[in-house]
Amino acid sequence: MEPQNDPDLQENELFEHFNTIASKGQEPLRVDKFLMNFIENATRNKIQQAAKSGHIWVNDVIVKQNYKVKAGDEVKVLFEHPPHENLLVPEDIPIDIVYEDDVLLVVNKPAGMVVHPGHGNYSGTLINALLHHIENLPVNSNERPGLVHRIDKDTSGLLVVAKTEAAMTHLSKQFFDKTSEREYVAIVWGNMEEDEGTVEGHIARHPKNRLQMHVFPEGDQGKEAVTHYKVIERLGYLTLVSCKLETGRTHQIRVHMKYIGHTLFNDERYGGEKILKGTTFTKYKQFVENAFKILPRQALHAKTLGFIHPVTKKKMQFDSEIPKDMAECIEKWRDYTKHSQ
Known part of the structure; x- marks a missing residue:
């Protein structure tokens, strides 16, 4: 050769x-x-x-x-693209800081913002913004400054960021030991039969589509994943649901909800951008298309976050409002459900 x-x-x-x-x-x-x-x-x-x-x-x-x-x-x-260290450039990007002290901060990430630089996203990320806000962020095992956990680009919501090595170690252990608390709010396709339940099923990369994750119920592949869900409100052909994570796997809620037949609304990667439930009326199709325009992303928001403070050892609990695009979409479906009964 x-x-x-x-x-x-x-x-x-x-x-x-x-x-x-x-x-x-x-x-x-x-x-x-x-x-x-x-x-x-x-x-x-x-x-x-x-x-x-x-x-x-x-x-x-x-x-x-x-x-x-x-x-x-x-x-x-x-x-070919710039070496890894060149990606970690401070950028003056506004971030919504919910709480900050000497060892950590909690941010409310908007939908559309990538958490860390990587292939296809070399700037404009949350890490770029954090590096501008804080000079010396500790680096985790994946060389990602400050990160203890992450959420998808098109998912909005709360993230805790460590400012010191000790805080990173302490917080990472809480996530690993499943003692942190995370509640997400999602809009899913279909009317859920049960008011609450638990989804269990190992998650790993999809064998044919590497951009998707997949549930392996036999546990022969992937990592253990557990999601507890509870119905908040029924919206006719959709359901507003609360999901509490026991584990934190890539795309966990998106994959688990699809697995039980309730794909997230407008989740393009998992087929939720198609009309999965409802009628064949043209007016209904137009209504759903308009709802997609209001919420042009998967309907998922990391609403609450709880953990023990690494220094004070006090329980910290944070809550965030459902963002405008999701709130408007929910209101639109409430209105539709009310008038179609």
Whole structure:
């Protein structure tokens, strides 16, 4: 093999490296389309640029973007962009600080803001804003300053951030030991039969779509995940629900709700942007489309957060209002339900 074609020789010059093996059931599919299913936040253009630069390999051979991936193929891709330390740049971005003292702060993150820099999101993140606000944030095991936990880009709500190494260790242990308290409010498709319940099922990456997580009820894959839910209000074809996390897995509420047949409203990644419940009337379809416009993201808000303060050892409890887009959507459905009975 020519030296320039050897991915291991080039890997040190490139920031991100994805490696996956196409599953047994993989139908022949262009490699650029295949990678769109696997790489979060990567645009088709970004993948095509990688192909033109000779940075996509299948079975250790450089391929063009029109190569058809088949079952069993090992697909590898690298991207060129700034080194990791260059991503951690302070930026003067306003943040909603709910509470702050010498060792921690609690922020109310708006929907649309990415928590930390990564592929496709190199600036404008919560970490960039925090680094401007605080000079020396401690770094966690993933080299993410201040972070004890995180929430998805299009989920709004409360996050605690550590300002010292000791606070980070203490808070991280609370999340690991499941002693922290987190309640989310979600709007889900369908009228939930039970007023309350618990969803249990290990969560891991989806075997075919790497952008999704998936429930493995037998527990043969993934990590244990437990979500307790309670109906707040029934909105006809939707339900407003409270979800309390016992564990904190990636996309946990989104995946667990889909698993029990109640996908989050307008959750595009998990199919909630389609009309999953309701009538076939044109007027209804138009109404739902308008509701999607009011709430152009998954209907999920991290409403409350509780933990023991690392220094005072006092119980800290924080609550946040449901954001305007979710509140307007709820009101719209209340009105619809009232007039359609």
